[in-house]
Amino acid sequence: MSQERIPVWITVVVIPITNVLLAAIAAGFIFWFLNINPLDALRAMVYGAFGSSYGWGYTLYYMTTYIFTGLAVAVAFKCGMFNIGGEGQAYIGALGVGLVCLWLGGKVPFLVLLPISIMAAAVFGALWALIPAWLQAYRGSHIVITTIMFNFIAASLMNYVLINHLKPEGRMSVESAQFHPDAWIPKVHDVLGAMGIQMGYSPLNLSIVFALLVAFAVWVFLWRTRWGYEIRAVGSNPSAAKYGGIHLPKVIILTMLVAGALAGFLALNVVQGEAHQIKLNLVNQMGFTGIAVALMGRNHPFGIVLAALLFGFLTQGGSELQFEYSVDARIVVVLQGLVILFSGALQYMMKHPIEKAYLRLHHRFGRKPGTDKTAEA
Numbered sequence: 183m184s185q186e187r188i189p190v191w192i193t194v195v196v197i198p199i200t201n202v203l204l205a206a207i208a209a210g211f212i213f214w215f216l217n218i219n220p221l222d223a224l225r226a227m228v229y230g231a232f233g234s235s236y237g238w239g240y241t242l243y244y245m246t247t248y249i250f251t252g253l254a255v256a257v258a259f260k261c262g263m264f265n266i267g268g269e270g271q272a273y274i275g276a277l278g279v280g281l282v283c284l285w286l287g288g289k290v291p292f293l294v295l296l297p298i299s300i301m302a303a304a305v306f307g308a309l310w311a312l313i314p315a316w317l318q319a320y321r322g323s324h325i326v327i328t329t330i331m332f333n334f335i336a337a338s339l340m341n342y343v344l345i346n347h348l349k350p351e352g353r354m355s356v357e358s359a360q361f362h363p364d365a366w367i368p369k370v371h372d373v374l375g376a377m378g379i380q381m382g383y384s385p386l387n388l389s390i391v392f393a394l395l396v397a398f399a400v401w402v403f404l405w406r407t408r409w410g411y412e413i414r415a416v417g418s419n420p421s422a423a424k425y426g427g428i429h430l431p432k433v434i435i436l437t438m439l440v441a442g443a444l445a446g447f448l449a450l451n452v453v454q455g456e457a458h459q460i461k462l463n464l465v466n467q468m469g470f471t472g473i474a475v476a477l478m479g480r481n482h483p484f485g486i487v488l489a490a491l492l493f494g495f496l497t498q499g500g501s502e503l504q505f506e507y508s509v510d511a512r513i514v515v516v517l518q519g520l521v522i523l524f525s526g527a528l529q530y531m532m533k534h535p536i537e538k539a540y541l542r543l544h545h546r547f548g549r550k551p552g553t554d555k556t557a558e559a
Contacts, residue, residue: 307446
């Protein structure tokens with residue numbers, strides 16, 4: 183009998199939701215230990231993240247960033263590589279976007295500048311991933327080690343560039359000059375306000391639309407193109423892929439270039455859409471959070487969008503929790519860690535029971551498992 187296939191929605195939706203519920207139960211015990219009613223804590227987080235247009239704006243703003251960094255990890259993972267360099271790639275992508283906005287802002291129309299800044303984010307992020315990719319492909323250097331090292335190099339490089347070249351004279355804070363307003367990506371509340379729809383002020387900007395389009399484009403790239411097939415083939419079995427005629431170094435380099443470009447897109451949301459200047463430490467660990475987002479989303483673009491929304495909720499809801507109960511700011515890290523624990527280290531704890539339950543239900547109702555078209559997605 184042929185092996186029965188589990189539909190993708192079981193892997194991408196049901197199992198992650200179950201893991202999140204287990205993480206929520208564990209978080210409840212932590213709040214109980216802190217003398218905080220777990221239900222009150224949950225209500226505070228939900229209200230802070232979704233109870234107002236202001237909260238929604240911040241949640242979706244964080245979600246936008248996590249989509250980019252999560253996709254950067256997922257694409258590399260499909261090729262069997264663990265891209266830890268999202269921090270550095272996003273940082274250098276921010277440099278590219280910042281230079282474009284500083285040089286061209288106010289000099290060219292926004293509709294001309296935006297495609298240039300998008301290309302700059304992609305090119306700078308991709309080039310920062312190129313050397314680790316080449317070392318992996320042709321020298322056998324482990325991608326985890328090289329990308330971590332390049333995170334530190336990126337931080338040092340940005341520190342040097344900001345202090346010695348981009349920081350205006352007489353200013354103490356380590357940041358560039360502010361971009362010309364014509365270079366800013368419009369805020370969602372401004373766009374909705376022009377349409378007569380009121381929304382509270384938030385950093386949410388139109389780069390969220392681009393993030394969703396990029397997530398769809400990554401799905402097309404990985405599952406509907408020859409390059410995506412080669413990436414997945416190398417990730418599944420490098421020896422078989424090489425035997426089948428796939429040039430492994432070329433695929434490794436292509437994969438990391440795409441991953442670096444995706445990480446670089448973070449700058450569109452954080453730099454061009456919100457800060458409107460290059461700041462020190464602007465990435466703020468969001469590249470590392472992207473690892474958890476990809477893990478939670480099972481390295482599938484649709485799952486990553488949902489996981490990014492969850493982590494946006496944890497980030498914004500955690501801020502409300504700090505305000506309401508004066509808990510340590512690191513409570514957000516604890517909550518994210520619990521999600522990672524149950525979605526990563528303990529992911530198989532619920533994976534097999536859920537899959538077995540699905541197969542039993544399909545056998546009981548006379549439907550052959552795996553006939554869903556979603557199984558091929």
